[in-house]
Amino acid sequence: MSQITVTGGKPLKGRVQLKGAKNLVTKAMVAALLGDSPSILKDVPQISDVEVVKNLLTLHGVKIEFGNDGVMHLDPTNVKSAHMVDIDAHAGSSRIPILFCGPLLHQLGEAFIPDLGGCHIGDRPIDFHLEVLRNFGAVIEKQPNGIRISAPEGLKGAKVSLPYPSVGATEQVLLAATRAEGITELSGAAIEPEIMDLIAILQKMGAIISVDTDRVIRIEGVPHLSGYTHRALFDRNEAASWAAAALATQGDIFCEGARQPEMMTFLNVFRKVGGAFEIHDDGIRFYHPGGELHPVVIETDVHPGFMTDWQQPLVVALTQAKGLSIIHETVYENRFGFTDALVQMGANIQIYRECLGGTPCRFGQRNFYHSAVISGPTPLKAAEIRVPDLRGGFSHMVAALAAEGTSLVTNVQLISRGYEHFLQKLTDLGADFTYTE
Numbered sequence: 001m002s003q004i005t006v007t008g009g010k011p012l013k014g015r016v017q018l019k020g021a022k023n024l025v026t027k028a029m030v031a032a033l034l035g036d037s038p039s040i041l042k043d044v045p046q047i048s049d050v051e052v053v054k055n056l057l058t059l060h061g062v063k064i065e066f067g068n069d070g071v072m073h074l075d076p077t078n079v080k081s082a083h084m085v086d087i088d089a090h091a092g093s094s095r096i097p098i099l100f101c102g103p104l105l106h107q108l109g110e111a112f113i114p115d116l117g118g119c120h121i122g123d124r125p126i127d128f129h130l131e132v133l134r135n136f137g138a139v140i141e142k143q144p145n146g147i148r149i150s151a152p153e154g155l156k157g158a159k160v161s162l163p164y165p166s167v168g169a170t171e172q173v174l175l176a177a178t179r180a181e182g183i184t185e186l187s188g189a190a191i192e193p194e195i196m197d198l199i200a201i202l203q204k205m206g207a208i209i210s211v212d213t214d215r216v217i218r219i220e221g222v223p224h225l226s227g228y229t230h231r232a233l234f235d236r237n238e239a240a241s242w243a244a245a246a247l248a249t250q251g252d253i254f255c256e257g258a259r260q261p262e263m264m265t266f267l268n269v270f271r272k273v274g275g276a277f278e279i280h281d282d283g284i285r286f287y288h289p290g291g292e293l294h295p296v297v298i299e300t301d302v303h304p305g306f307m308t309d310w311q312q313p314l315v316v317a318l319t320q321a322k323g324l325s326i327i328h329e330t331v332y333e334n335r336f337g338f339t340d341a342l343v344q345m346g347a348n349i350q351i352y353r354e355c356l357g358g359t360p361c362r363f364g365q366r367n368f369y370h371s372a373v374i375s376g377p378t379p380l381k382a383a384e385i386r387v388p389d390l391r392g393g394f395s396h397m398v399a400a401l402a403a404e405g406t407s408l409v410t411n412v413q414l415i416s417r418g419y420e421h422f423l424q425k426l427t428d429l430g431a432d433f434t435y436t437e
């Protein structure tokens with residue numbers, strides 16, 4: 001278990017380079033499986049989620065070359081079934097394997113998907129995914145260590161309606177429908193920028209997909225897709241994380257590769273809290289302009305709302321705002337576990353079962369602590385913290401960097417699931433820490 005000893009109180013200042021979004025790149029890699037010729041994906045970050053998907057694709061016969069320049073070559077021309085034990089070795093390491101279903105069914109007629117991993121921020125069921133696949137004609141068999149899926153008569157286009165605009169289930173539909181026979185109409189789709197980028201990739205491969213109004217996506221199935229060449233959309237979650245780190249440590253961070261259009265909702269909130277930013281051609285500069293930070297009321301939501309992945313790092317900055325901030329988490333039912341450590345560090349945060357944002361959400365009256373009230377400013381003091389998950393872990397690091405004194409943060413390897421060269425970036429930003437494996 002790797003750990004960091006951090007001495008806080010030093011503003012983070014400097015530049016960080018963003019690569020492609022974790023939540024797009026991994027799916028783009030899976031999309032390459034659908035092609036009958038090689039694909040080239042650019043700006044691929046070196047993070048462990050990419051490593052997991054790379055290993056799973058390799059097990060299925062995809063030849064992958066991935067250099068330090070962030071360019072990945074994926075050759076799917078010899079796709080084959082993988083041994084169950086080898087696939088099972090990846091159980092619990094990521095949520096992406098569920099997206100292998102459609103491409104493997106098209107290529108091989110069957111798929112075995114191990115038990116999923118990912119952050120523990122709620123139940124994270126896969127019922128929408130399984131229902132979508134059944135709509136396309138897949139047969140699903142639950143097994144002790146995963147699920148076996150087959151499509152004896154091939155996948156057929158279908159009318160699909162999602163009960164909630166799930167990112168993963170929308171991707172499931174896209175990856176299953178592009179080569180299914182006939183037309184698919186998906187209503188209630190997620191429309192996150194990462195999904196739009198996946199659609200752009202599929203279109204490059206030969207797919208016919210239109211995004212209509214009101215969360216409707218129409219896909220006309222085609223029998224073959226070719227490979228693609230694509231530069232991945234930048235990681236807006238990483239940009240928002242460093243922005244919050246700049247604010248919480250009174251710093252100044254230039255996020256190279258960040259773009260305004262995909263970050264507008266975040267930028268509005270950042271400005272309301274009292275942060276400043278400058279939009280440049282090659283990135284966005286986020287900084288603390290001096291003066292007091294202001295409290296805000298936020299409800300996390302699907303795009304174009306305020307992303308759930310942005311709230312954890314921002315909460316740390318809000319502990320320094322003068323007054324009461326409220327965050328109503330409406331995407332995941334259990335995403336405030338990370339606040340315990342912040343309270344231990346001196347933050348004043350209370351979590352509630354009620355929907356405190358103004359709009360009742362599907363978690364109201366269901367015993368989920370999904371609203372938080374943060375009262376500030378409260379100085380943060382050093383503590384011993386164990387990183388619980390990816391975004392919560394990043395926020396703990398930010399809290400330790402903002403706190404007075406020396407903190408011990410353990411389990412930090414979890415952060416490398418989603419943040420490339422995390423320790424190098426901290427060093428470049430002037431953080432005062434030592435790392436032990």
Ligand code: EPU
Nearest residue numbers: 023124125126127128129166167168169309331332390391
């Ligand atoms: N849901 C169901 N059933 C399903 C699928 C989802 O009930 O079959 C529920 C979930 O439990 C959750 C909500 O629907 O309450 C939204 O989940 P969604 O499917 O949209 O999330 P996901 O695809 O599993 C991706 C990102 C998350 C990000 C969410 C929301 C990846 C690998 N993960 O998850 O990213 O928070 O979309 O934007 O793309 C992260 O990067 O730290 C992270 C957790």
